[in-house]
Each structure stands twice: as structure tokens, then as C-alpha cells.
Amino acid sequence: MTDQKEKDVQSPEAAHNPSRRDALRYLGAAGAGSVVLGAAGTGATVLLSKPSVKKVKTSVNIVIAGAGAAGLATASRLADRLEGAKITIIDARKEHYYQPGFTLVAAGIKPGDYPVSKTKDYLPKGIDLIEERVAEIDPDANKVVTESGKTVAYDYLFVAMGLKLDYAAIEGMDESLIGQNGMGSIYHGPESAKRTWEQMSKFADNGGVGIFHRPNTEMKCAGAPLKYTFITEDYLTRRGNRSKAEIIYNSNNKALFSVPIVSEKVRMLFEERDIHINHDRDLIAIDPGKRIATFAKPEGSEEYQYDFINVIPPMRAPDPVRYSPLAWKDGIWAFDGWMEVEKSTLRHVRYRNVFGVGDIAGVPKGKTAASVKWQVPVAVDHLVAELEGKTSDAHYDGYTSCPMITRLGQAMLVEFDYHNNLTPSFPGIIAPLEELWISWVMKTMALKPTYISMLRGRA
Incomplete structure (x- = not known):
């Protein structure tokens, strides 16, 4: 199988293995290094670079349920914008999986350890980590219960538990x-x-x-x-x-x-x-x-x-959300238990001190890393504004992207929003419905570094 894999990889018509230098030069010229996570898109009206504004002083108690992409990105953003807040993240997973890499491993393009890193590598300083599973969420009592029976109270809750x-x-x-x-x-x-x-x-x-x-x-x-x-x-x-x-x-x-x-x-x-x-x-x-x-x-x-x-x-919402008051009670997202949030703010419709980000959110589009990149800053901005006694105009319009590989060496970079509008980040340069080598390079080389920056609140 190894010999055959080498033959596949080295096939000249695939352009499967471009030099890293050439690929990065092309990406730099196009300004496209992070477009696969929507860095140049229009997914939200909110500052997406690492904030340089003065931190908000507060003693608020914030809990983040889940330490996947959405949970870690939320922790980083909150740590960056708040001073004095008690921030706790709850998740039993010690390893972090870069899930966009699963397809690349299953395609023989990347090795099995390519998507694997450590959750603690992305935790900001000052964040408390409880390495247990979330067993129950009680939004009426403002508490989360862990698998061991530990009760964790909160003033604000971010639910980022992914899906089942x-x-x-x-x-x-x-x-x-x-x-x-x-x-x-x-x-x-x-x-x-x-x-x-x-x-x-x-x-x-x-x-x-x-x-x-x-x-x-x-x-x-x-x-x-x-x-x-x-x-x-x-x-x-x-x-x-x-x-x-x-x-x-x-x-x-x-x-x-x-x-x-x-x-x-x-x-x-x-x-x-x-x-x-x-x-x-x-x-x-x-x-x-x-x-x-x-x-x-x-x-x-x-x-x-x-x-x-x-x-x-x-795929359904994890049981602690699906069978909690946080889930939709009727409509298309009710049966599988997706979280009832406002699609533009990611704030819970009935429990206003709760936000849902990432796969768990019951919204029309999303469930990609690109969605997380745009959702998290919006949700965080609304919380920070409230702590300052202000309101936020930040909103998420459903932006997401799919670098769809169509053959080795080619892909289509499909970007769109809630209304099924194509939202190409580089119109006239990267056509969303054309099979292009540069879209392949972005999927196989540029996405992961941008994803890691997102986890750290820098993209």
C-alpha cells in the first residue's frame, strides 16, 4: 500500500505535493492565508483580530461547557477582554482534535497524528479547567453538574459541547x-x-x-x-x-x-x-x-x-443539552435537541445569560470551523457589552465555508450565508464553483495554522 500511496501522491497531474515555499508565496500574494476560516468574509460585524482595547474589569463568574474549537476560542476571547473574571471550562477530553483534518487522514494525504494535539496547549492563563464530562445543565438554577456530581455555578454560561x-x-x-x-x-x-x-x-x-x-x-x-x-x-x-x-x-x-x-x-x-x-x-x-x-x-x-x-x-445534540430546558421545544431543531439561540447573536432565546456556539447551536447554517470563527466573537462581544452596561451591534449572518476537494490537487472554496448567498472572499481571484489548485492548497496547508490562531483568539 505504501508504494501505491507514493504513486498517488507523486502523480504530476494531481499537483498533490506542491512545494511549501511556492504555496505560501501564492497564498501571501492573494492575501488568502486564512480565508478558509472566513477571515476576509462578511460573517459578522465585529472586530476579529486580537483586541487591543482596554480590558473590562469585572468579578463575573463565567462557565464554558466544552473544550472543543468553540469552547477554546471562547475562553481565549474572554480572557483577552476581561480582567478579574472567574472563567471555568469543563471538558474531560485531554486531546484536542483538528476535525477538518479527519478527511485528509482518511484520504491518505496526512498521517494519523495530524489532527491530534493537547487541549491544555490552547488554554489561556488564568482559566480553570475541570477535566470531567458535563452531565447536566440547569439554567433555572444557573448551574452545571459534572459526571462526578460536582456542581459548578455561573453568572453566564457558554455552551460549546459540539454534537453527538x-x-x-x-x-x-x-x-x-x-x-x-x-x-x-x-x-x-x-x-x-x-x-x-x-x-x-x-x-x-x-x-x-x-x-x-x-x-x-x-x-x-x-x-x-x-x-x-x-x-x-x-x-x-x-x-x-x-x-x-x-x-x-x-x-x-x-x-x-x-x-x-x-x-x-x-x-x-x-x-x-x-x-x-x-x-x-x-x-x-x-x-x-x-x-x-x-x-x-x-x-x-x-x-x-x-x-x-x-x-x-x-448527529444530534449531546444529552445534557438535548434533554435540558436549553433545547428547542418545537420546530425543525427540536427532535435532535439543538440549542435554542438567536441566529444573529447566539444568545439563548429564553435564558439570556446563556450563549450557544459551535455545532450545538440550533441555527440554519454552520457546524464548521468557519462558523465558529465568526460566531464566537459575536457572542463574546454581546456579553462584554452587557458587562459594560452597553449594547452590541455585532451579529452573525450565517457565514460558513466548505473547501470541497473534488480530486487530488483541486478543490472548490464554497462560502455562503444563512440566505444561501455565495460570499466569496476574493471574487475574481478564487471563484467559488471552480475546481482550483489554490483552493486545494488552502485546505491542505493554510487552514490548520489559521484554525490554531482561532483557538488562541487571534483569528
Whole structure:
């Protein structure tokens, strides 16, 4: 497999491995080093660089539930703008995962440890860390209860707990099956992404039937299932086995992507590359021994025999939020328990001392690192303004981005907002619906340093 991987990487038509110097020179000339996180976009009317204003003195008690991207970015922003505040972050995870890197690992582009670092590496000085899971949130009593039963009171709460990958909702599915019998899953974690690459690479060597899909729920980075379909097809082509393979993409509804113009572009590319599309399909069961996947459809259900499948589980709010008063009580985000926040301020509709940032937020768009980059400064600005006895005009307009890899060496940098408007950061330079090498470089080289800067409150 190593020899084959080297052949894939060194393929000249892929432009897979440009020199770092050339890539950085290009990015610097375009001013595009951080556009993949929306640095030049219009996602919020609020200062996004590291603030130089005088800190606000306060003795307020702030708790942050969750130490993922949104939680760490929130901690850094608060520490930067407040003096004297007691800030506590609660999360049991010792390792931090750079989740945009999972697809790159599963594509054989980056090593398995590429997304992994330590949570403590990004904590600002003076922040208290409680290394436990959040078990309960009681917004009526202004308290969080940890797994051990410890009660943590707050004046203000930022909920940044991400989401739950509900593999158990798929009959016959278990996370331990990832990496066996042709089964992959790009969302579960770095090790699973590595095992997914091994299974996908075998499929690219041999051909057969490949099944790709997305769940019938809200999800993080909704472009990831599409880009992994493209990547797999490209590997089959490069290894001379495309004619031996059938690739099927089962969409959960009538579209391939939430933005209509992007959905149509993906449909056209799938058609050009002979990727078969089925609509209104939802994975409900899997038999890993027989390699059979069962999808619900309007007329009942349908079984698919596969040689490789990329399983994307339903995604829901973590139980401490889903079964708390913070969740939506009705509407499209109620069943899966997404947090009821104002879409422009990320402030809870009913509990005004609570904010929800990142994947947990029940808003029309988001659930990407780019969303976090724009949401967190807005939410923090509203809190700081209130502590000063002022109001904030900062608002989040739903900006998010998806660097959608379409083949090794090319990607489309898709940026959009709540209203499905394309919001390109460099119109006329980086076209959002064109497959470009520079968009590939931004995804594979520029995004991670910008992401780390975001965690530290500097981007």
C-alpha cells in the first residue's frame, strides 16, 4: 500500500505535493492565508483580530461547557477582554482534535497524528479547567453538574459541547467495526480516519461497489461526505480501476447540498464522473458480515450490497443539552435537541445569560470551523457589552465555508450565508464553483495554522 500511496501522491497531474515555499508565496500574494476560516468574509460585524482595547474589569463568574474549537476560542476571547473574571471550562477530553483534518487522514494525504494535539496547549492563563464530562445543565438554577456530581455555578454560561455522533441509531452499527470488512467512517476520530483510508485504498485497488451517503439530520461539515466521494472516485481513476467500480451516493433529500447552486454544481460533477445519485435515502441498518446496507426510502426500504461504505451517523445534540430546558421545544431543531439561540447573536432565546456556539447551536447554517470563527466573537462581544452596561451591534449572518476537494490537487472554496448567498472572499481571484489548485492548497496547508490562531483568539 505504501508504494501505491507514493504513486498517488507523486502523480504530476494531481499537483498533490506542491512545494511549501511556492504555496505560501501564492497564498501571501492573494492575501488568502486564512480565508478558509472566513477571515476576509462578511460573517459578522465585529472586530476579529486580537483586541487591543482596554480590558473590562469585572468579578463575573463565567462557565464554558466544552473544550472543543468553540469552547477554546471562547475562553481565549474572554480572557483577552476581561480582567478579574472567574472563567471555568469543563471538558474531560485531554486531546484536542483538528476535525477538518479527519478527511485528509482518511484520504491518505496526512498521517494519523495530524489532527491530534493537547487541549491544555490552547488554554489561556488564568482559566480553570475541570477535566470531567458535563452531565447536566440547569439554567433555572444557573448551574452545571459534572459526571462526578460536582456542581459548578455561573453568572453566564457558554455552551460549546459540539454534537453527538449517534452510531447506535443505525441497526447493526458499532464504532468498533470501522476499518473492517470494507467499512469506513470519516467522522469518528483520527484512528478511525486512518482505518477508513486503509479500507478505501483497498477498494481503490480492487474496485466493486462503493456506497456514500449523508444522514437525515443536521450535521457538521455537510460537504465532507461529498468530498470523500470525489476523492475515492479519483483514487480509483488514478489506479486504473474506475471501470471496475460502481459508485453510489444516497442523498437524504432532493438535494446534494443546502445551497442550490452548489448542489447543482456537485450534481453536474457527479454526472461527469459517473457517480450514481439516489434521493430520499436514509441509512437505517447495516450487516457488516454480509456487507449489506439498508436505506429507508419513501416507498419502504432498499438493500445495497457494498464492497466499501463510508458510514455517516445521525448527529444530534449531546444529552445534557438535548434533554435540558436549553433545547428547542418545537420546530425543525427540536427532535435532535439543538440549542435554542438567536441566529444573529447566539444568545439563548429564553435564558439570556446563556450563549450557544459551535455545532450545538440550533441555527440554519454552520457546524464548521468557519462558523465558529465568526460566531464566537459575536457572542463574546454581546456579553462584554452587557458587562459594560452597553449594547452590541455585532451579529452573525450565517457565514460558513466548505473547501470541497473534488480530486487530488483541486478543490472548490464554497462560502455562503444563512440566505444561501455565495460570499466569496476574493471574487475574481478564487471563484467559488471552480475546481482550483489554490483552493486545494488552502485546505491542505493554510487552514490548520489559521484554525490554531482561532483557538488562541487571534483569528
